[in-house]
Amino acid sequence: MSLTQLNKFKIVFSDFDGTLTFKEGLSPVFFEIINLLESKKVPLVIVTGRSLSWGHFLLTHFPFLRDVIVEGGGAIVSRSGKFITEECLVSKSDVLKLADFTKDFAEEFPNIKLSVDSFGRKTDRAIELHDLQDGVLFHHIEDFLRDRSINFSTSNVHLNFWCGEVSKFMAVDHFLKKHKSIDTDCVFFGDSLNDQAMFKSFKNSVGVSNISTVMHLLEFKPTTILKGDENIGPFGVLNYLQNNL
Numbered sequence: 001m002s003l004t005q006l007n008k009f010k011i012v013f014s015d016f017d018g019t020l021t022f023k024e025g026l027s028p029v030f031f032e033i034i035n036l037l038e039s040k041k042v043p044l045v046i047v048t049g050r051s052l053s054w055g056h057f058l059l060t061h062f063p064f065l066r067d068v069i070v071e072g073g074g075a076i077v078s079r080s081g082k083f084i085t086e087e088c089l090v091s092k093s094d095v096l097k098l099a100d101f102t103k104d105f106a107e108e109f110p111n112i113k114l115s116v117d118s119f120g121r122k123t124d125r126a127i128e129l130h131d132l133q134d135g136v137l138f139h140h141i142e143d144f145l146r147d148r149s150i151n152f153s154t155s156n157v158h159l160n161f162w163c164g165e166v167s168k169f170m171a172v173d174h175f176l177k178k179h180k181s182i183d184t185d186c187v188f189f190g191d192s193l194n195d196q197a198m199f200k201s202f203k204n205s206v207g208v209s210n211i212s213t214v215m216h217l218l219e220f221k222p223t224t225i226l227k228g229d230e231n232i233g234p235f236g237v238l239n240y241l242q243n244n245l
């Protein structure tokens with residue numbers, strides 16, 4: 001029997017910002033998580049609102065990672081031998097519709113800049129939340145997105161918007177079917193509003209303790225909710241995996 005068969009979880013899925021990062025950065029505990037999963041031969045698939053170009057960066061710099069789901073589920077970036085490949089989960093027409101809408105958005109809100117990494121985005125666009133401290137402006141933007149039937153969500157760092165049906169769960173579900181795995185053999189870690197689709201539909205989900213700041217806004221909650229400072233972000237992920245893998 002291989003080591004993988006002895007593990008409770010065959011694949012670990014995790015959000016990135018606020019879940020695998022601590023105080024907006026990578027910390028030694030992130031590498032402890034990577035080392036633990038590598039030693040157990042359990043793949044880690046990061047499921048993030050970060051851009052396609054971020055997915056490329058993660059795969060390039062962390063050889064243990066084989067796949068990264070990016071742009072909130074809009075695309076999957078994978079390593080295939082020496083090559084990094086991209087699978088877009090959004091139709092061409094929705095990618096073009098988003099490009100057209102982005103021009104309209106710039107005309108409507110000339111003083112709002114898209115996040116710098118929007119240059120590396122294909123299936124969504126992002127605005128830095130710290131540029132949206134003005135609550136009235138934030139609501140105007142939300143109303144404009146709603147009026148134009150543009151989907152949107154917030155992560156710890158961004159307001160993301162996109163066209164078409166996209167969610168972290170839909171992308172994970174697609175990934176599992178492709179790899180002939182089932183969600184009961186997997187676990188997902190998250191901490192924010194853009195993880196809700198996973199909390200709603202995925203069998204095993206874990207909220208790290210900093211999720212408490214948005215708990216009142218969550219319609220769907222994780223099946224396990226960690227508590228205490230010792231379970232903030234990646235510390236919670238590591239503690240849970242050490243006790244449950």
Ligand SMILES: [Mg+2]
Nearest residue numbers: 015017018192
């Ligand atoms: Mg997050």
